[in-house]
Amino acid sequence: MPRKRTVVIGRDEQLELLDGAVSDTGDTGSLIMVRGPGGSGKSALLDAAEKRWSKWGVRTFSIAAVAAPRMFDVLFDAVRLRIDEQQDVPWPPGMLEAVAACTQLRPRDRKGAEHNLLPFGYELTRALAHLAHRERIVVLIEDVDRLDRKSALALSLLVLGVRAAGIVVITTGSTHHGVLEQFVRSADVTMDLPPLRNADIVALLSRWAGMSAPVDPTVTNALLAGLGPLFGNPGTVRSTLRALRDEGRLVLVDEHVCLRPAGEPVALADDHELLAAVRDCGPGGAAVVWGIAVLGEVAVHDLPMLAVAADTDLRSCGRVLDRLVRQDVVRDQDGVLRIPVPALGVALGRAAVRPPRTVHAAIVRYLLDRIEDGAPVDRAVLAHHSARAESEFGHRGPVDTLIDEADRMVDSDTARAADWYRAAVHRLVGADRRWAGLLPTMLRLQLSAGRQHELADDLSAVASTLLAPDEDGTTSVARSAYPVSGDALLFEVTVWWGAALLHEQRIAELRDSVRVFEAVAVRRGCADEVRRFSAAVSRGESREVFSAFSALITAGTAEPGTTGDLRVHSLGALLSLMSALDGDDNRFQRARAAWEASAPGELTGPEATCLRDAVGVGDYAAVLRLLLGRHYQPHREGALHRYHHVVSAYHSGDWDTALSEARALETGRGPTHTGPTHHLARVIAAEICSARGDFDRAERWLHRVPPLAYGHLASWARCGLLHRKGRTAEAVTVGRRDYERYRDHGTVVGSERLLARLIDYSLRLDDDAGARGLFDELRALDERVRTGSSREMVLITGGALHADVGSLRVGVELARQRGDAYRVACGCAVLGALADDPQPWLHEGYALTKRFGSPVGRGVFTDLMRASGVAPPRSRSPRSVLSTTESTIIDLVSDGYTNRQIAIAMQVSVKTVESRLTRLFDRTDCRSRVELAAARLEGRLVRA
Incomplete structure (x- = not known):
C-alpha cells in the first residue's frame, strides 16, 4: 500500500x-x-x-x-x-x-x-x-x-x-x-493565519473538486471573481466547489473540470458563515444585502434609496447595516457601501423574495415620488433603474427620462445609451411617433456595443408585431402596432434583424424574417431575391444564405439614400464582401471595391490580407473587427468571441489557453453545441491534442464534428491525426479526396493548410511525383486566392520540395510576422535539415514545441539535433519518471518537512538534500517547494 x-x-x-x-x-x-x-x-x-x-x-x-x-x-x-x-x-x-x-x-x-x-x-x-x-x-x-x-x-x-x-x-x-x-x-x-496565496489555492483546486482531473482556468477565474478576498480562504473555496458539484455545474470536458454554463457567476454555499451572519440579522439583513447586490453600490447619503430597495424603514435599515459593516459582510469604502464577496449576492438572489426588476421598479417609484414633491433627483439614476425595472408605471415619465438621458449619453457612453434607448423602444406603444426615430439609433448602438444576440431577440419581438394575417390568410404589415412610415423602415429593421441572426449563426430563425421580407418584397422590387433567400434559408446553407441576403439588400435598396443612420446599403456591401471572402481573388476584389465605395477608408491593404486569412480558419470575429473597426465590440461570452481566442491562442502557441476556450464553448449557455464556431473550435482542439500525442482526446474532439462539415480545416486535423498514428498513406488518400471535393465545391481559402500537410506526407512516403502534383495544386491555389497564408505555404513547401533555403527563410519570416508559431516551427524543422548552420533553427523549433507542450514535436527536433551533431538547449522540462530517492524527497516536501528534517529522515546531509532539490526544481520547471508539491498532486510527476 x-x-x-x-x-x-x-x-x-x-x-x-x-x-x-x-x-x-x-x-x-x-x-x-x-x-x-x-x-x-x-x-x-x-x-x-x-x-x-x-x-x-x-x-x-x-x-x-x-x-x-x-x-x-x-x-x-x-x-x-x-x-x-x-x-x-x-x-x-x-x-x-x-x-x-x-x-x-x-x-x-x-x-x-x-x-x-x-x-x-x-x-x-x-x-x-x-x-x-x-x-x-x-x-x-x-x-x-x-x-x-x-x-x-x-x-x-x-x-x-x-x-x-x-x-x-x-x-x-x-x-x-x-x-x-x-x-x-x-x-x-x-x-x-493569512489568506493562502492564489497560486497555493490553484494548486489545491484539483483535489478539492473531487473529480480526479485538473481544473480548467475558467473555473479558477469564476471563483476569483465571485469570492473576491475570500479566494484565499480554503474553507470557502472548498465549500463553494462542493456546492457547484452538488448543483451539477462542475462537469468533465476534455479530461478537465469545467464550469457549466461558462461565464455564469458562482454562489456561496448555503452553510457559509457569511450567509449565517446575514441570517442572524433577521429578514432585514438579507433584504439589505440583497438590495446592495442589486444596486451594485450605495453611497451612504443614499440610505433612503437602499431602504426602499430592501422594503424596510430607514431606521431598521441603518441598524442592520451597522451590524453588517462591523462583521465585514458589507464594506464602507470612502462613504460607498459595497459587498466585497459578489458570490454572497448571488446566493441571496436565489432565495430573494423580490427579483432584481422588482427592486429597480420600487426605486423608480421612489424617485418619481420625489420628483412630484419637488425634490432634486439625478435623472441618470432614474434612467438607470427605469431601464431595469419590470413595469411601465402607466405614464410617460420614465420613458421621457430614458430618451433624454440616452440622448445626453450617446457620445460619451454608448453602451449605457444603448440600454436606455432599448428600454424606451420596448415601452413605446401604439401611436407614439418617436418609435420610428428611436429604433435606428438603438440598432446602431447595440451593434457598436457588440450585442448581436440581444439585438436579434429585440428585433424578433419588434418585427413579429409588424406582421398580421389578412382575412385571406396571407401575411401583411400590421400598421396598428407601430407607426411605420412607408416600407423603408420596416425593410431596414428586417435587414438588421437578419444581419444579427446571421452574426449569431441562428440560421433557422431567419425563416421569420423571410415572412417580413415577403410582405414588402413587391413594393421594394426584390421578390426574386426574397425567393432565393427563402430557399437558401430552407436548405440551411450558410454560405448561400450570406450571398442571397446580400443580393436581397442590394435589390431592396436600389434607390440611393437610406433612412436614419442605418446605412443599409453599406450593410449590403459588407455582407457581399463577407460572402466573397472564401472565394477567388477576383470576386473578393470586386466585393472589396463595393465595400470601400460605401465605407471609404475602412479597409486598407494589409487588413485585406488578414481578412482572407481569418476566413481560412472561420474566425469571423476577426473579420468583423477588421471591417467595422472601433464600431465592433463582440460580447465577451459570445461564441464568435471565444472561438476568436481559440484561434489566436493556437497561432501564438498558447495551446493550453486555446483548449480552455474550446472547453468553455462546450459548456456555454446554449441548449446545444452544434454551431459552426463550436465545430471549428473542436477541430483546433483536436489538432492540438494530436500534436501533443494525446490521440484519444483528439479523436473524442473530432467525433463531435460532422464527417463532411467544415471542409479543409477538419480534413487537415483528421489527416494529421492519421499520420501521427502511423497511417500516413491513409492520410494522403483521405486528404486528396477531401481537397478535391472542397475545391470543386468552391471553398478554397484556407485549404493551403491541407495541401501543405499532404505534400509533407507524400515526401515522407518517397512519393516525389505525388508531392509535386500537390505542389502544383498549391501554386494554383495561391494564384487564385492570393492570401498571406497561401503565399507562406508556397514558399515553405516549395523550399522543402526543392531544397531552396532562401525560399524557406522568406516563408518562415512571413509566418513569424503573421504570428503563426506552429508554421514557424514546421519551417524550422526543414531549415534544420537543409541549412548550413542548423543550430539556431533547431533551437528555435525546439523552444516553440516546448511552448506548445508537444513532446512529439520536441522529439522531432531532438532527433534532428542528434543527426546534425547539434547540442540540445539546456532543458528544464521534467523527466517522465522519477527515481525512488527523488520520489521520497518530494513526498517529504509535500508533507511539509524542512531540509534538515528530510536529511534526518533519509540519513543524508542537508547539503545533499539541497543539491537534490535544486536539480528537481530544474528538471520539473518548479520554482518552489509549493509548486513541487502541486506538481505531484496534479499527476505531473511519475514515481519510478
Missing part, C-alpha cells in the same frame, strides 16, 4: 514555527494562539502538524473547546488511555494520586461539575505534568472562542499550569470574538 501523505500547501512558515516550539527540549512549555477566520485552514494546519509530530515520538492530545466540565473530562480520558497503554511502566505515586483524584472529582451531574471544576482542573494539570516527564506532550485545543466566560477562565488556569510543566499548548480561534482576548494576552506566540 502507498503511504498516506499529509500535504499542507502554503503554510510552510507556520509549520516551521510550530515545529520549532515542539522541538525545543527545554523544561519551559509554551502557549501558541493560532487565529484565523472560519475556513482559513486552522484545523488542516494542526492536523498536518500532529501527523508530523507523531513520527518524532511526540504525544498529542487534541480536544475541541466545549463546556469546561465536558472538555476536562475528554482530556482526562485521553490521559488515562495513555497510562493504560504503558501498564508495564512504573508510575510515580504523585501521578497515581492525581489520576485517582481526577476519577473521584470527574463530574457525574451538572451541579457536581460546577462545584468540582477548579479542583478537577488542578488534578488534571498534575497528571499531565507527570506524563510530560516521560515524553514530549502537545495539547491542541480548537475553537476556544466558542467557550462561555466561565469555561474560558477554567481553561486558562489549566493552560497556565500545563505550560509551566513544560507542555506545549496550541489553541485556535477566530479573530472577532471577545473571549479570545484572554488567551491572546497569555500566549507566548500569536500566529495569525
Whole structure:
C-alpha cells in the first residue's frame, strides 16, 4: 500500500514555527494562539502538524473547546488511555494520586461539575505534568472562542499550569470574538493565519473538486471573481466547489473540470458563515444585502434609496447595516457601501423574495415620488433603474427620462445609451411617433456595443408585431402596432434583424424574417431575391444564405439614400464582401471595391490580407473587427468571441489557453453545441491534442464534428491525426479526396493548410511525383486566392520540395510576422535539415514545441539535433519518471518537512538534500517547494 501523505500547501512558515516550539527540549512549555477566520485552514494546519509530530515520538492530545466540565473530562480520558497503554511502566505515586483524584472529582451531574471544576482542573494539570516527564506532550485545543466566560477562565488556569510543566499548548480561534482576548494576552506566540496565496489555492483546486482531473482556468477565474478576498480562504473555496458539484455545474470536458454554463457567476454555499451572519440579522439583513447586490453600490447619503430597495424603514435599515459593516459582510469604502464577496449576492438572489426588476421598479417609484414633491433627483439614476425595472408605471415619465438621458449619453457612453434607448423602444406603444426615430439609433448602438444576440431577440419581438394575417390568410404589415412610415423602415429593421441572426449563426430563425421580407418584397422590387433567400434559408446553407441576403439588400435598396443612420446599403456591401471572402481573388476584389465605395477608408491593404486569412480558419470575429473597426465590440461570452481566442491562442502557441476556450464553448449557455464556431473550435482542439500525442482526446474532439462539415480545416486535423498514428498513406488518400471535393465545391481559402500537410506526407512516403502534383495544386491555389497564408505555404513547401533555403527563410519570416508559431516551427524543422548552420533553427523549433507542450514535436527536433551533431538547449522540462530517492524527497516536501528534517529522515546531509532539490526544481520547471508539491498532486510527476 502507498503511504498516506499529509500535504499542507502554503503554510510552510507556520509549520516551521510550530515545529520549532515542539522541538525545543527545554523544561519551559509554551502557549501558541493560532487565529484565523472560519475556513482559513486552522484545523488542516494542526492536523498536518500532529501527523508530523507523531513520527518524532511526540504525544498529542487534541480536544475541541466545549463546556469546561465536558472538555476536562475528554482530556482526562485521553490521559488515562495513555497510562493504560504503558501498564508495564512504573508510575510515580504523585501521578497515581492525581489520576485517582481526577476519577473521584470527574463530574457525574451538572451541579457536581460546577462545584468540582477548579479542583478537577488542578488534578488534571498534575497528571499531565507527570506524563510530560516521560515524553514530549502537545495539547491542541480548537475553537476556544466558542467557550462561555466561565469555561474560558477554567481553561486558562489549566493552560497556565500545563505550560509551566513544560507542555506545549496550541489553541485556535477566530479573530472577532471577545473571549479570545484572554488567551491572546497569555500566549507566548500569536500566529495569525493569512489568506493562502492564489497560486497555493490553484494548486489545491484539483483535489478539492473531487473529480480526479485538473481544473480548467475558467473555473479558477469564476471563483476569483465571485469570492473576491475570500479566494484565499480554503474553507470557502472548498465549500463553494462542493456546492457547484452538488448543483451539477462542475462537469468533465476534455479530461478537465469545467464550469457549466461558462461565464455564469458562482454562489456561496448555503452553510457559509457569511450567509449565517446575514441570517442572524433577521429578514432585514438579507433584504439589505440583497438590495446592495442589486444596486451594485450605495453611497451612504443614499440610505433612503437602499431602504426602499430592501422594503424596510430607514431606521431598521441603518441598524442592520451597522451590524453588517462591523462583521465585514458589507464594506464602507470612502462613504460607498459595497459587498466585497459578489458570490454572497448571488446566493441571496436565489432565495430573494423580490427579483432584481422588482427592486429597480420600487426605486423608480421612489424617485418619481420625489420628483412630484419637488425634490432634486439625478435623472441618470432614474434612467438607470427605469431601464431595469419590470413595469411601465402607466405614464410617460420614465420613458421621457430614458430618451433624454440616452440622448445626453450617446457620445460619451454608448453602451449605457444603448440600454436606455432599448428600454424606451420596448415601452413605446401604439401611436407614439418617436418609435420610428428611436429604433435606428438603438440598432446602431447595440451593434457598436457588440450585442448581436440581444439585438436579434429585440428585433424578433419588434418585427413579429409588424406582421398580421389578412382575412385571406396571407401575411401583411400590421400598421396598428407601430407607426411605420412607408416600407423603408420596416425593410431596414428586417435587414438588421437578419444581419444579427446571421452574426449569431441562428440560421433557422431567419425563416421569420423571410415572412417580413415577403410582405414588402413587391413594393421594394426584390421578390426574386426574397425567393432565393427563402430557399437558401430552407436548405440551411450558410454560405448561400450570406450571398442571397446580400443580393436581397442590394435589390431592396436600389434607390440611393437610406433612412436614419442605418446605412443599409453599406450593410449590403459588407455582407457581399463577407460572402466573397472564401472565394477567388477576383470576386473578393470586386466585393472589396463595393465595400470601400460605401465605407471609404475602412479597409486598407494589409487588413485585406488578414481578412482572407481569418476566413481560412472561420474566425469571423476577426473579420468583423477588421471591417467595422472601433464600431465592433463582440460580447465577451459570445461564441464568435471565444472561438476568436481559440484561434489566436493556437497561432501564438498558447495551446493550453486555446483548449480552455474550446472547453468553455462546450459548456456555454446554449441548449446545444452544434454551431459552426463550436465545430471549428473542436477541430483546433483536436489538432492540438494530436500534436501533443494525446490521440484519444483528439479523436473524442473530432467525433463531435460532422464527417463532411467544415471542409479543409477538419480534413487537415483528421489527416494529421492519421499520420501521427502511423497511417500516413491513409492520410494522403483521405486528404486528396477531401481537397478535391472542397475545391470543386468552391471553398478554397484556407485549404493551403491541407495541401501543405499532404505534400509533407507524400515526401515522407518517397512519393516525389505525388508531392509535386500537390505542389502544383498549391501554386494554383495561391494564384487564385492570393492570401498571406497561401503565399507562406508556397514558399515553405516549395523550399522543402526543392531544397531552396532562401525560399524557406522568406516563408518562415512571413509566418513569424503573421504570428503563426506552429508554421514557424514546421519551417524550422526543414531549415534544420537543409541549412548550413542548423543550430539556431533547431533551437528555435525546439523552444516553440516546448511552448506548445508537444513532446512529439520536441522529439522531432531532438532527433534532428542528434543527426546534425547539434547540442540540445539546456532543458528544464521534467523527466517522465522519477527515481525512488527523488520520489521520497518530494513526498517529504509535500508533507511539509524542512531540509534538515528530510536529511534526518533519509540519513543524508542537508547539503545533499539541497543539491537534490535544486536539480528537481530544474528538471520539473518548479520554482518552489509549493509548486513541487502541486506538481505531484496534479499527476505531473511519475514515481519510478
